[in-house]
Amino acid sequence: MAAPGQNLAVVVHRAGDLRLEDRPIPEPGPNEVLLRMHSVGICGSDVHYWQHGRIGDFVVKDPMVLGHEASGTVIKVGAGVTHLKPGDRVAIEPGVPRETDEFCKAGRYNLSPTIFFCATPPDDGNLCRYYKHSASYCYKLPDNVTYEEGALIEPLSVGIHACRRAGVTLGSKVFVSGSGPIGLVNVIIAKVMGAAAVVVTDLSASRLQTAKEVGADFTIQIKNETPQEVAAKVESLLGCMPEITVECTGVQACIQASIYATRSGGTLVLVGLGPEMVTVPIVNAAVREVDIRGIFRYCNTWPMAISLLASKRINVKPLVTHRFPLEKALEAFETTKRGEGVKVMLKCDPTDQNP
Known part of the structure; x- marks a missing residue:
């Protein structure tokens, strides 16, 4: 044939x-x-x-x-x-x-x-x-909806699943750690789900520029700050600690910063995957009732993504x-x-x- x-x-x-x-x-x-x-x-x-x-x-x-x-x-x-x-x-x-x-x-x-x-x-x-x-x-x-938009539904679905698991809703203040493709789709979805303000961190100035283009309100280019310093910058830009953090790098220091940054009673969703074992300030999260959630791929996201693209x-x-x-x-x-x-x-x- x-x-x-x-x-x-x-x-x-x-x-x-x-x-x-x-x-x-x-x-x-x-x-x-x-x-x-x-x-x-x-x-x-x-x-x-x-x-x-x-x-x-x-x-x-x-x-x-x-x-x-x-x-x-x-x-x-x-x-x-x-x-x-x-x-x-x-x-x-x-x-x-x-x-x-x-x-x-x-x-x-x-x-x-x-x-x-x-x-x-x-x-x-x-x-x-x-x-x-x-x-x-x-x-x-x-x-x-173009073929390319159709192909992008897969990464977009990671953002939908992560933001659903995080409970992003009207007025949420959100910190997205990492501005690669998965960080960017989380910015897009957090905004469309009603987030009032989204701050994004990355090492790359050009990726942070793209984050701005797709809807990020604030960006922080990471140089050599400690995780606590990153958390303080996030709080200062948002005017408060975010109730939701979406960690998209899997890097140990970024996971640490994400815990420190999240408001007490808030939620941290771990999207990026790094080494199997990481050292994190788990007691800090525990005593402040910060919920740490994982995601694995996505489910039941294609219809929502298609509706968002078509509209x-x-x-x-x-x-x-x-x-x-x-x-x-x-x-x-x-x-x-x-x-x-x-x-x-x-x-x-x-x-x-x-x-």
Whole structure:
């Protein structure tokens, strides 16, 4: 069916070994759809698997296709699919439960231990020309939402899930630690959920400028302040301690600053993941009743994100700073590794390189 090079895929074999390979075009099974991929964003986790061959307990043992921030067009539907048809433009939710376990029944399917997740070993991702996926986890895009916006729903979902877990609401004062792509989506979502003021920290002046563009009220460029000094700066800019902090770096000093900064009785959500063991002022949090919460990916976020994009309540377009055709994927990964720009987008359809 496929000519050579027709299903080009970006495959990590082991740490430091990233290749462009031709894969067979898959056939959709019952309740699946075959997609011609359009836009796929590169995530820090993709780069991490390429550089280190593992993230925590998830180890690359066999060649794995990368990519999980994606959108495409339905070209074939499997038996039983009724809500999608060939030609539909869709955004892909990369996590698909394999069984209806206790977590699925409780509406927290992201916590299911057997979940399929794109580009998490041993599951292949969708950074390729053609990809099949569960039809229930493909969401039709309205005509006024671009493919790139569709691909950005995945990182956006991390912001929605984190801000929901944090309890962001009308009038909230929020501190977002870190201004990478995940910090930025948390700024966007906190503002649209009603935050009155958001302060963002980062080492990079250019990333803080982007944070301003997407809605941050205040920014702090970190130099060599102690965690307590960072917390004091946050309080001074907001005029009070924030009741919500969203930590997006995973860096020990930043987690420490986040605890010190959060108002007594407030909530700290840990989004960024660093080393397994970190030293934090846990007693400070405990005696001030600061709730510390984690998040793992997201659940039930795609419909909300699509509504926000379609209504133009949010603008994620400033996040995409680089675009590469799929054939130049290795160059795109190098660009991401160097930390250039914000979001690097790969264009998988050679006949349509538009956003």
